[in-house]
Amino acid sequence: MNAEAAAQASSSSVPSRPIPRKEGHWFWGCALDLAADRTRFLIEGHAEYGDVFVSRALVRDLMFVRDPAVVNAINVTHWSDFYKPDYIKMMWKPFLGNGLVPNDGESWKRQHKLIMPGFHKKRVDAYAPTMVEFTERMIDRWKEGEQRDMRLELNALALEVVADTLFDIDIGEGDSETIRDALADISEILVTDADKMIPRPAWWPTAENRRKKRAIAKIEAIIRRVHQERLTHQHDRGDLFSHMVFAEDEQGRMSDKQLRDEAMTLIFAGHETTAHALTWTWYLLAKSPGKVAKMREELGRVASGRRVEVEDLPKLPYLEMVVKESLRLLPSVWAYARQAQRDLVIEGYEIKKGQTITISHIAMGRNPKYYDNPLEFRPERWTREFERSLPRGAYVPFAAGPRVCLGKQFAMMEMRMILATLIQRLEPNLSEGFEPDFVTELSMHPGERGMQADVRFCEAR
Template sequence: MSRTITIAKAGLPPGPQGTLIGGNASQIGTRRVDFFLDLAQTYGPIASFRAGRWRVFLVSDPELIQQVLVTDARHYIKHFGARAFKPILGNGLVTSEGDFWLSQRRMMQPSFLKAQVLSYAPIMGDLTNAMLSKWAPGKAVDLEFEFSGLTSAIALKTLFGLDDHGEREAVDESLLEVFDSLTERLDAIFKLPLWMPTPANLRISRAIAKVKKLVDGFIAQKRSRPLANDLLSTLIMAQREDGTRMTDQQLRDEAMTLYLAGYETTALTLTWSWYLLSQHPQAEQKLVEEWARVLGGRTPNADELTALPYTAAVINEAMRLYPPVYAIGREATRDLELGGYRVKRGYTILMSQWVSHRDPKYFPEPERFLPERWLDGLAARLPKFAYYPFGGGQRLCIGSHFATMEAAIALATVGQKYKFTLSPDAEIDIKPQITLPPKYGMPAILELR
């Protein structure tokens, strides 16, 4: 059935007035999720604004989101925000497009089959316990730092087959510097090309070069040893239909993408989960009772996770309120129709999980932390794109099962031994980048359970 554009909606969707040069850039600000939410609540399921020279439609209706990510997916590419991080992610799954992306996805998919992912559960449990062995009651910790270290170590072991030999922190520090700098570039109205040797560009280039050198070293180490049960080994051996394999550069791009996706998003899920639990002791008590009943102090194995429905509900609810990735963007490659409006070639469609996950139509009392809402089959009743922390369509996060298993194992292992009290002077806020970290960390005091 062909779509038509009604005359009444042939212009732009409703939205706020902007300035001639910057558009709505000054209104977006650093807490852009507030701007998105206000935009959707004020102007409805499809709204319009301008970020510098970019015309953006913010879409929050699940059917319209499905049209973009599924029905018309072949006519969209990643938007300018995602492309801004290509200097560090290269041509990996997050940034590549078209037939090349599809070929890579098909080649990598077997590495994420259920049996392969489940085989990593013991590593996740062992490394979580190794972290706990360094903790002590009364110790002040930054939960974001601790969980980033944990999930980074898990990613290093499961992806490269390597133990933490001191280079992980160097990778993570350089990555943080790169993402902070690239986010600042993305927010700037006027940008100088990265090849220009400005102080800021030189800092970015040095940090990127450092990360790439370290990852290249990991790949060289892996090629010099017998292949094992880690993701990089499976990627080295993976073949396309024509028998070709990935080059070292492509392996690096995919490894960088998987490493970042494999540690930061899960670390944030754990960080925000414990923040929410620290503010809701009744929910925390229900978790403790579930763990005592099912695990009795043991580190959970993969098979036991299905017997922990409240644990899964807490993780789902944390990702609803604080989705690790809070927005997805697509750029139209041809003129299209969406919600009765014309989407011109080059326009950006933005879909925000932060916004969708707060729709009272699907989530009554949307700002409340209510894990119980997930215990009566809510996930099966929701429209497909009312809740989508891992994206959707063909480009659904390839590591979603890995991430949810890792979060559940870590949450239960840590929570049976320790509880957390936020530091009295803790200031909790968000810092939207490509992900959603806490702006000032998550300072807390350890207490034995």
């Protein structure tokens, strides 16, 4: 079935299914409930109102979706009819510009085509030793019994990996604090902007905007320096930025502005969500010693007495099951949004032009229609038969269709390589009496208290 036929099959011109409405405050609507606890709002809203519902936030109706068929239509068959929402573009533009994440239309298509070869499997596989080496280096700095915040440690690790694979620079050698501090400032301000009922334009002369501009300028300086080095030596060093510098189509190479925007996008999107996904996986394994033992037994059979290598990954199915189950139960990307570019009817639901739709990823992963005992951490559920039984759109931690996350393969490999190395050397745990917070901002993370754990080395590989 071609794309046009599939699109027609997934929709009709006449709406046939009413959309339940979740009522809220007479003035605020659902805005305050959303701001107070986003994931709770989604999970409870879908539990009460079903797979699709609407609710008003101030003067705007928001649609929330966990129906696999609707999600698949938005991501795949009707993907070109949905753009990133205007408010997200306004929030991200000063930082990411027209990078792949906020971009749409023909500009997105060109950038995607130019960048995509940089994520070819052979190229990505070459980064695996770096991921293991940096994880080993992190662990080697630790001492038995000391307390560590795994959120901070894994965030720093993921940033080191991105800096090396993106720019071929070791941020431990000078740029570390600059990038980390700048990203921390930008993240904090973006979260503040997202929580505002009426976001402030980037050109307003506020203290926040001035701090954001200073932080962006610091990262831009590093990007310019690396860009100049690549142009001077005219050599692809195997990193993603080198690929982008020399990538070419009939319109030529990317402009300096395009390179800046894509580098910013990869720095930000390429480390935080992975770091938080690993943090939640650590948390789940700390509560599940039996799962850890099963992982360690599998690792012992495949990589006894040595580091894990990328060629080992196909022989480590349980490791992959653990990652998939963690992304289902506690996804760092808890939701994402799209905006309709025209009037549509999808699966009987009427969607008006301009309608903002939230894909409720965390609620999708807890839908009892598809996951028995959905609150249970059970990696064993991810058999091939189970995956084949899921309808399209039921499990899309990296989105799907043409706009599937370009770094999906990179992220899945990174999570498995790092997690395997952690399990080979450490016992996942939480410090005595510690339980994390669950904070949903740009991604879901444990908040300022972090993920406190005690260093407990296990027996040698």
